[in-house]
Amino acid sequence: MTRRVLALGYGAIAATAAAALLAAQHGLASVVQKLSALPALTLQMGFGGCVLALALAAGLAWFFIARGVQRAELAKLALLKARDDAIRAESEANEMAILFRDLNDDVTRLNIELAGKMRQLGEAQEDILRKGKMAQLGALITTVGHELRNPMAGVRTTLFAMRRKFKSTSLDLDSYLNRIDGGITRCDLIITKLLDFAYEKEPDLAPGDVDGWLAGVIEEEAKSLPEQICIECELGLDGLVTGFDRARMRRVIHNLLSNAADALWGLHAPVRDDPCIRVTTSLAARGVEISIADNGPGISAEVMVKVREPLFTTKEFATGLGIPSTEKILALHGGGLDIESAPNKGATFTAWFPLSRAVLQAA
Numbered sequence: 001m002t003r004r005v006l007a008l009g010y011g012a013i014a015a016t017a018a019a020a021l022l023a024a025q026h027g028l029a030s031v032v033q034k035l036s037a038l039p040a041l042t043l044q045m046g047f048g049g050c051v052l053a054l055a056l057a058a059g060l061a062w063f064f065i066a067r068g069v070q071r072a073e074l075a076k077l078a079l080l081k082a083r084d085d086a087i088r089a090e091s092e093a094n095e096m097a098i099l100f101r102d103l104n105d106d107v108t109r110l111n112i113e114l115a116g117k118m119r120q121l122g123e124a125q126e127d128i129l130r131k132g133k134m135a136q137l138g139a140l141i142t143t144v145g146h147e148l149r150n151p152m153a154g155v156r157t158t159l160f161a162m163r164r165k166f167k168s169t170s171l172d173l174d175s176y177l178n179r180i181d182g183g184i185t186r187c188d189l190i191i192t193k194l195l196d197f198a199y200e201k202e203p204d205l206a207p208g209d210v211d212g213w214l215a216g217v218i219e220e221e222a223k224s225l226p227e228q229i230c231i232e233c234e235l236g237l238d239g240l241v242t243g244f245d246r247a248r249m250r251r252v253i254h255n256l257l258s259n260a261a262d263a264l265w266g267l268h269a270p271v272r273d274d275p276c277i278r279v280t281t282s283l284a285a286r287g288v289e290i291s292i293a294d295n296g297p298g299i300s301a302e303v304m305v306k307v308r309e310p311l312f313t314t315k316e317f318a319t320g321l322g323i324p325s326t327e328k329i330l331a332l333h334g335g336g337l338d339i340e341s342a343p344n345k346g347a348t349f350t351a352w353f354p355l356s357r358a359v360l361q362a363a
């Protein structure tokens with residue numbers, strides 16, 4: 001359409017030009033000749049001039065229309081381009097918005113992670129401080145414990161000598177001497193628990209038949225427990241030999257057995273008719289498990305949360321170091337202590353430690 005209008009326009013312009021040329025030829029010749037006869041020339045040029053003027057007007061009209069159409073077309077093209085640009089800008093803005101949202105999500109996530117890491121760092125710092133203090137406390141306990149053991153050994157030796165000396169006399173000092181002996185034994189036990197709790201020394205691992213060793217320890221320990229308490233054993237390690245520190249592991253068994261016995265036995269009488277302790281051993285993926293279960297009153301929820309804390313006790317004459325020192329010995333063996341209990345359902349303490357490397361390699 002535009003091209004046709006332009007062609008028509010240019011045709012008109014060409015016609016106008018041709019007419020103008022003819023008129024000019026004719027006019028120029030006549031102008032010179034007939035300048036003197038102007039009125040006659042005016043009459044003679046009247047029709048040609050009109051045609052020329054009309055053609056000129058038409059040409060000009062076509063020229064302006066064509067230019068207008070061309071401008072409108074250009075404006076339309078510019079409008080389309082502007083619309084495309086606007087659409088592109090909008091989609092770019094949308095992409096940017098998505099990008100910003102993702103960025104914002106990332107920043108939020110990073111902030112949360114950072115807060116978590118800061119908390120971990122704070123905890124680690126506290127842990128280091130606590131460990132530092134514990135290490136100092138451990139060194140203090142170890143030194144004091146060993147220093148006390150020497151004079152106590154002296155008292156024990158003197159006591160032994162006094163017993164012998166007074167045996168042959170008529171003086172009955174046995175009750176006094178027994179009280180001194182009981183006091184020394186108790187002090188010794190407290191020092192042992194303190195040292196077990198504070199000791200960082202690696203356990204002295206020696207290979208041993210766990211079930212055989214345990215049977216002997218239970219037999220020995222049972223002698224100091226009220227005889228009304230029955231002790232059942234179900235040892236299932238089938239002669240398994242592994243490395244463990246016998247002396248320290250014996251104290252684990254002692255602590256757990258004495259806790260079970262304390263739970264089953266009041267000051268003078270059992271807390272139930274059929275007090276019983278059940279000892280079982282088994283082999284699990286994590287290693288050797290030794291469970292000591294009693295059918296006593298169990299551990300309430302509020303005691304359970306504190307039961308592993310050093311110096312926590314519900315007993316009148318106790319230090320509250322039995323479980324913490326037990327845990328420490330097991331931890332040094334690479335193991336741990338599980339505690340399960342519910343009120344009136346008894347309590348089960350499971351000590352576990354991994355098999356020694358030699359056993360694992362042989363398997």
Ligand SMILES: Nc1ncnc2c1ncn2[C@@H]1O[C@H](COP(=O)(O)OP(=O)(O)OP(=O)(O)O)[C@@H](O)[C@H]1O
Nearest residue numbers: 259260263298313314315318319320321322323347
């Ligand atoms: N078998 C159990 N049944 C019920 N409560 C138990 C049992 N074993 C431990 N507890 C509870 O856990 C507390 C802490 O035990 P832990 O052996 O650490 O200290 P303790 O026996 O009180 O004192 P210590 O062992 O130093 O003489 C006990 O006072 C008791 O309340």
Ligand SMILES: [Mg+2]
Nearest residue numbers: 255259322323
């Ligand atoms: Mg105890």
